[in-house]
Amino acid sequence: MIRRKSQILCLWFLIWDLAMTAVAWIAAYHLRFESGLIPIHMAPLDIGLCYHNIPMVLTLAAVAYGFTGQYVIHRFRRLREEVLSILKGTALMGLLVIAGAFGLKDPYDSRMTFLTFFLLTAILVVTARRFSWAAIRWLRSRGYNQTQSIIVGTGRVARKAARSLRQTTWLGIKNIGFVEDQPTRWTSDLDILGTTADLPGLIEKYQVSHVFISLPMNRYHEARKVFDILSQTLVEVRLIADVPELAGVAFTTTTFDGMPMLGLRESPHFGLNKVVKRAMDVALSLVALIVLSPGLLLIALLVRWTSPGPVFYRQERCGLNGQPFEMLKFRSMRTDAELQTGAVWAAKDDPRRTVLGAFLRKTSLDELPQIFNVLKGDMSLVGPRPERPVFIQKFSKTIPSYQARHCVKAGITGWAQVNGWRGNTSLRKRIQYDLYYITHWTPWLDLRILWLTVWHGLFHRNAY
Numbered sequence: 001m002i003r004r005k006s007q008i009l010c011l012w013f014l015i016w017d018l019a020m021t022a023v024a025w026i027a028a029y030h031l032r033f034e035s036g037l038i039p040i041h042m043a044p045l046d047i048g049l050c051y052h053n054i055p056m057v058l059t060l061a062a063v064a065y066g067f068t069g070q071y072v073i074h075r076f077r078r079l080r081e082e083v084l085s086i087l088k089g090t091a092l093m094g095l096l097v098i099a100g101a102f103g104l105k106d107p108y109d110s111r112m113t114f115l116t117f118f119l120l121t122a123i124l125v126v127t128a129r130r131f132s133w134a135a136i137r138w139l140r141s142r143g144y145n146q147t148q149s150i151i152v153g154t155g156r157v158a159r160k161a162a163r164s165l166r167q168t169t170w171l172g173i174k175n176i177g178f179v180e181d182q183p184t185r186w187t188s189d190l191d192i193l194g195t196t197a198d199l200p201g202l203i204e205k206y207q208v209s210h211v212f213i214s215l216p217m218n219r220y221h222e223a224r225k226v227f228d229i230l231s232q233t234l235v236e237v238r239l240i241a242d243v244p245e246l247a248g249v250a251f252t253t254t255t256f257d258g259m260p261m262l263g264l265r266e267s268p269h270f271g272l273n274k275v276v277k278r279a280m281d282v283a284l285s286l287v288a289l290i291v292l293s294p295g296l297l298l299i300a301l302l303v304r305w306t307s308p309g310p311v312f313y314r315q316e317r318c319g320l321n322g323q324p325f326e327m328l329k330f331r332s333m334r335t336d337a338e339l340q341t342g343a344v345w346a347a348k349d350d351p352r353r354t355v356l357g358a359f360l361r362k363t364s365l366d367e368l369p370q371i372f373n374v375l376k377g378d379m380s381l382v383g384p385r386p387e388r389p390v391f392i393q394k395f396s397k398t399i400p401s402y403q404a405r406h407c408v409k410a411g412i413t414g415w416a417q418v419n420g421w422r423g424n425t426s427l428r429k430r431i432q433y434d435l436y437y438i439t440h441w442t443p444w445l446d447l448r449i450l451w452l453t454v455w456h457g458l459f460h461r462n463a464y
Contacts, residue, residue, distance in 0.1 A: 140172030317386035332357030383411025
C-alpha cells in the first residue's frame with residue numbers, strides 16, 4: 001500500500017519536474033534573446049532549435065533527477081534533503097545537456113542561455129515541489145492519504161511520539177495504539193493493543209504501515225526481539241532513540257565505513273553558521289555602541305560620582321570551551337563587596353549595592369559594557385549567560401549536561417533570560433532553555449531574543 005502511494009507521488013513529482021524543466025528551457029531562450037535584459041553580441045538563434053532540443057533535455061533531466069535521489073519519497077524527508085537533491089540533479093542535468101549538445105554538434109550552443117536555464121530549472125523545480133507538498137499536507141491534515149502506525153513501548157518517549165503524531169497531522173500518520181510486554185498501572189490510560197508477539201496479527205488487522213520502536217534505554221535489548229518479529233512483515237520500522245538526557249547539545253546521525261553512528265555531543269555552531277553569527281555580533285555591537293555611547297558615558301560619570309572606586313568591574317567568567325575571560329560590567333556594588341563573603345550570588349535587596357547600582361542591576365544597564373567583550377570575541381550578543389569558575393565546578397557535578405552550554409560563546413542575553421529564567425530562579429530550567437537555544441539556533445532566533453530583551457529587559461522582576 002505504501003509503495004503504491006509512493007509510486008503515485010513519484011510519478012506526480014516526475015511530471016511536474018519535467019514540466020518545470022521544459023518551461024525553464026523555453027523561458028531561458030526568451031530571456032536571453034527577446035527580453036532585452038541580457039545584452040546580445042551575436043545573432044539570435046532560431047527558436048525552432050530550442051523546441052527541437054526539448055525531448056533530449058527532458059530525457060537527460062529524467063535520468064539525472066532519478067540518479068540524484070529526487071524521487072526518494074517518504075513522509076519524514078526534510079526540506080534541506082530535498083533541495084540538496086534537486087540542486088545535485090540540476091547540476092548533473094546541466095552537465096549532461098552540455099555534453100549532449102557538444103556530442104551532437106548542436107548549433108544551439110549559447111552559454112548564457114544554458115546558465116539561465118540551469119538557474120531557472122532549480123528555482124522552478126523547488127517552487128513546484130513546495131506547492132505540491134503544501135497541497136499534499138493540506139489533504140493529509142483533512143484525512144486523505146492516511147497511513148496507520150503502532151508504537152512499541154509506553155514510556156516517556158513513546159507517549160511523546162504519539163503526541164507528536166497527533167499534532168503533525170500533515171504527516172498523514174495515525175497512531176492506532178501501543179504494544180507493550182510490561183504494562184503497569186501507569187499505562188492504564190493508553191490504548192494497549194497487545195504484546196510484541198501480537199504485532200504481525202495487529203499489522204494485518206489494522207493495515208499498519210509504520211511501526212515506531214520507542215523503548216527506554218534500559219530495555220534496548222528488546223529492540224532486537226521486536227525487529228525479528230517485524231522481519232516477517234513489510235512495514236516501515238523506525239527506532240526512536242531515547243537519548244535526550246545524554247545528548248544535551250545535538251543529536252546527529254551519520255555512517256562510518258558502513259556503520260550507523262549517532263552523535264550525542266556535537267555543536268551546530270560551526271562552518272558558515274559560525275561566520276554568520278560572528279558577523280551579526282560585530283555589526284550589531286558596533287551599531288549599539290554608536291547609538292548607546294552617550295548613555296554609556298553618562299552612566300560612567302554617575303558611577304564615578306556616586307561612589308568611590310573604578311567605573312568598571314572586571315570579573316572572571318567562563319565562555320566558549322570553558323575558557324576564562326574578564327567580563328566587563330558597570331560597577332554596581334561597593335569595592336569591598338566580596339572581601340568577607342567571597343564569591344556569592346547577588347540576593348534581593350543586596351546590602352552591598354550602591355545607590356546607583358541598585359538601579360543599574362534592576363534595569364540590567366550594568367551589563368552594557370559587555371558589548372566590548374563581544375567586539376573582542378570573548379562573548380556573543382546572544383548565548384548562555386557566562387558563569388564564574390567557582391560556581392561552574394559546583395554546578396557541573398550536580399546538574400546533568402551543565403558543561404554542554406560551553407560549546408558556544410556566552411552571551412549578554414539569552415533564551416533563558418527572555419523567558420524569565422534569570423536571577424534567583426531554577427538553574428535547571430535555565431540550563432534547559434540554554435540547551436534548547438544551542439540546538440535550535442538560527443540568525444532569526446538571535447534577532448528575536450534581542451528584540452525581546454529590549455522589549456522586556458528593563459525592570460525585570462527577577463533582576464537584582
